Amino acid sequence: MNHAQLTALGRALRVLGEHGEALSADTPDARLHEVKDDLRRALDLLEESVTTAAPRTRCAEHPTGPVDKSAPDLCLLCETRRRTARRAEFNGPAPQHRPAEPTPSRYGMREDRPQPQQRWLPERWNGQAWQLCGTPRRDRREAELYIAAQRRGPRPAMAYRLVHEFTDYEVLRVWGTPVKADIEPMGNL
Numbered sequence: 001m002n003h004a005q006l007t008a009l010g011r012a013l014r015v016l017g018e019h020g021e022a023l024s025a026d027t028p029d030a031r032l033h034e035v036k037d038d039l040r041r042a043l044d045l046l047e048e049s050v051t052t053a054a055p056r057t058r059c060a061e062h063p064t065g066p067v068d069k070s071a072p073d074l075c076l077l078c079e080t081r082r083r084t085a086r087r088a089e090f091n092g093p094a095p096q097h098r099p100a101e102p103t104p105s106r107y108g109m110r111e112d113r114p115q116p117q118q119r120w121l122p123e124r125w126n127g128q129a130w131q132l133c134g135t136p137r138r139d140r141r142e143a144e145l146y147i148a149a150q151r152r153g154p155r156p157a158m159a160y161r162l163v164h165e166f167t168d169y170e171v172l173r174v175w176g177t178p179v180k181a182d183i184e185p186m187g188n189l
Contacts (some may be wrong), residue, residue, distance in 0.1 A: 001049040009049060012042035119165045120172070122147050124157035127181035133157070136165070144173075151175060 001009075019035045055063035059075035071079035120143035124133040133150065137143040140162075147160045159176030 001051075005045065005049040009042065009045045012038065012045055016042055117165075121163040121165055122150070123161050123163055124150070125159040125161075125176070125178040127158065127179075128183065130161065130178075133160070140164075140172075147175060 015038050016035070019031075019038060022031075023035075053064050056067050057063060057065055057074040059065065059073045059078050062075050062077050066076040067074050068076035068079045073079075119136040119138060120140050121132060121136045122134045122143050123130040134146050137146065143162055147162060150156060151160060157176075158181075159174065159178040161174040162172045164170045164172045
């Protein structure tokens with residue numbers, strides 16, 4: 001109901017209230033016809049402002065839900081919930097269904113050792129040590145293509161290598177010659 005409908009309906013009901021206070025045994029028929037017209041007007045306004053179906057139950061949660069004549073609030077849904085609660089009081093809680101054995105997980109069981117992952121690590125020589133360049137790859141060919149692109153880039157390193165990581169590390173291939181470079185000027189004198 002919008003504000004205009006609410007205002008018009010309130011005005012119509014107040015007019016009806018005034019008619020009710022003015023009624024007496026000797027009220028003329030013309031006045032009663034006026035009351036009848038005002039009543040019709042109020043009912044029409046009420047009909048326009050109501051948009052939902054009339055409630056079938058006295059339940060605030062499910063006013064248009066299914067009806068159970070034996071329920072105090074006529075609501076079948078709430079009465080079913082109450083009956084289940086009463087049944088649990090007498091019979092105890094419902095048994096919980098548990099699978100006989102645990103469902104296998106795609107990640108394995110807790111006591112299982114995880115399988116080692118196989119990766120190829122592209123590394124570059126920075127003048128002092130090997131350092132990881134780029135992200136570890138799952139595909140060897142992709143890692144080699146990455147290193148080839150780095151060697152053709154604007155600032156290539158002195159040397160690159162590809163390390164295979166499985167349960168241990170193994171150097172697969174080395175590009176260039178790593179030379180130990182002293183980072184201190186003048187040879188650390």
